[in-house]
Amino acid sequence: MIILSRLFAASSSGPTVFVAPSQLTRIFGWPITNSEVYGWGIILLIIVTFLIVARKVKLHPARGFVGLVEEGVNFIIRLVESSFSNPKVGRKYVPYFVTLFFFILFNNWSELTPLIGDAFKGGGSPLLRPWTADLNATLAMGLITMGLVYYASVKESGGLRIYLRHFFVGNPKNPLYLVIGMLEMLTDLTRVISLSLRLYLNVTIGMIVIDVFAYLGHVLAPISALPFYLIEIFICMLQAYIFTILSVMYLAVAVNHAQDHNDLAHAEEDLTGQEQTGKIGAEPAGAASSGGA
Numbered sequence: 073m074i075i076l077s078r079l080f081a082a083s084s085s086g087p088t089v090f091v092a093p094s095q096l097t098r099i100f101g102w103p104i105t106n107s108e109v110y111g112w113g114i115i116l117l118i119i120v121t122f123l124i125v126a127r128k129v130k131l132h133p134a135r136g137f138v139g140l141v142e143e144g145v146n147f148i149i150r151l152v153e154s155s156f157s158n159p160k161v162g163r164k165y166v167p168y169f170v171t172l173f174f175f176i177l178f179n180n181w182s183e184l185t186p187l188i189g190d191a192f193k194g195g196g197s198p199l200l201r202p203w204t205a206d207l208n209a210t211l212a213m214g215l216i217t218m219g220l221v222y223y224a225s226v227k228e229s230g231g232l233r234i235y236l237r238h239f240f241v242g243n244p245k246n247p248l249y250l251v252i253g254m255l256e257m258l259t260d261l262t263r264v265i266s267l268s269l270r271l272y273l274n275v276t277i278g279m280i281v282i283d284v285f286a287y288l289g290h291v292l293a294p295i296s297a298l299p300f301y302l303i304e305i306f307i308c309m310l311q312a313y314i315f316t317i318l319s320v321m322y323l324a325v326a327v328n329h330a331q332d333h334n335d336l337a338h339a340e341e342d343l344t345g346q347e348q349t350g351k352i353g354a355e356p357a358g359a360a361s362s363g364g365a
Contacts, residue, residue, distance in 0.1 A: 091276060093206045094197030110187075111203030114178050122174075148173050151317065155324040161228060165323065168220065173316040176213075176271065179203040180308035183279050184301065204311075205275045207268065214268035217319045225326035238329035263322060267315060274311050278304045 093105035125141045148170045149163075156162035182188070183202040203209045229235040239260070240253035281300050289296025 090198060090201070093201050093208070096197075096199070105201070105206070106197065106199055107201040107203050107206035107209060110182060110200040111179065111206075111209060113200075114182055114203060115175075118174060118178055144174065144177075145170055148316065152320055155320050157328045161327060162324070165220075165224065165320075169316055169320055172213075172217065172319065173312055176204060176315055177309060177312035180275055180312055181305070183275055183308070184282075184304060188279065202275055202279070204271055205279060207272045210268040210272040211264070213271075213315075214264040217267065217315075218264045218322070221319060221323045221326070224323055228327040229329075235326060238326055263318075267318060271311055271315055274307060278307060 093107040095103045095105050096109060097104050121141070125138050128138045129142065149166050152162045152166050152169050153159040154162075179202050183205060187200050188198065188202065226232050226235045229238075236257075239256040240249050242249035244250050244253060278300075282297050282304060285297040285300055
């Protein structure tokens with residue numbers, strides 16, 4: 073019932089919908105919003121949580137909350153390793169994707185606490201707002217993630233030229249393949265927007281839906297909003313998974329394509345070398361038979 077107490081927070085005039093974060097104060101001229109404050113609080117919570125879990129990790133699988141965290145970490149590790157042709161390459165990026173998944177998950181779930189929305193206000197605005205319900209924050213995560221994807225893709229591919237090659241299905245000198253490749257590159261640049269908008273809209277709309285049905289239910293708010301509250305728990309997990317899996321796939325596709333291209337190039341070189349060796353070996357044999365005649 074402590075968590076469900078937020079369902080009673082809607083005023084008699086209806087819930088107030090905020091689609092953007094509110095400024096709380098300024099520090100050295102820099103605006104501090106309610107989403108930033110709550111986001112830093114979640115970061116501290118994650119650090120403390122994982123420090124506690126790290127001390128309780130044992131050789132045998134743990135139970136309870138520690139076991140759930142371990143299972144979540146193992147799930148992301150398996151997800152990343154299975155996405156790459158060479159699991160060793162994927163392991164290098166496991167720490168980032170594990171951090172990304174739990175950071176988004178904890179922030180998404182933070183919208184379900186009684187601290188969010190109309191429950192606590194200051195100056196007519198909520199004092200706290202989920203980090204992932206701030207488009208600036210989700211856009212920043214999208215930029216950082218795709219920046220890492222591009223950097224790692226170029227690095228693992230062996231250079232910018234080889235990385236750009238995976239956008240083209242054929243020879244870029246062909247006008248048709250060139251146009252298709254340019255469209256693929258343009259589509260690739262829109263991934264930052266799609267990642268950030270998808271996460272922001274799902275979290276924000278989830279908050280609004282819960283507040284609206286809590287208001288419609290009045291004294292029966294827990295009954296009217298509880299189904300959507302439970303659905304939102306699942307959606308929060310799903311959105312954290314979607315953001316993470318898409319980021320992993322973007323990186324894996326580029327790296328795997330480059331590795332396949334390099335393997336094909338090495339195979340062609342080996343085949344060419346064998347053919348040349350065969351020709352060299354055949355020439356002395358032909359010369360010897362001519363001499364014997």
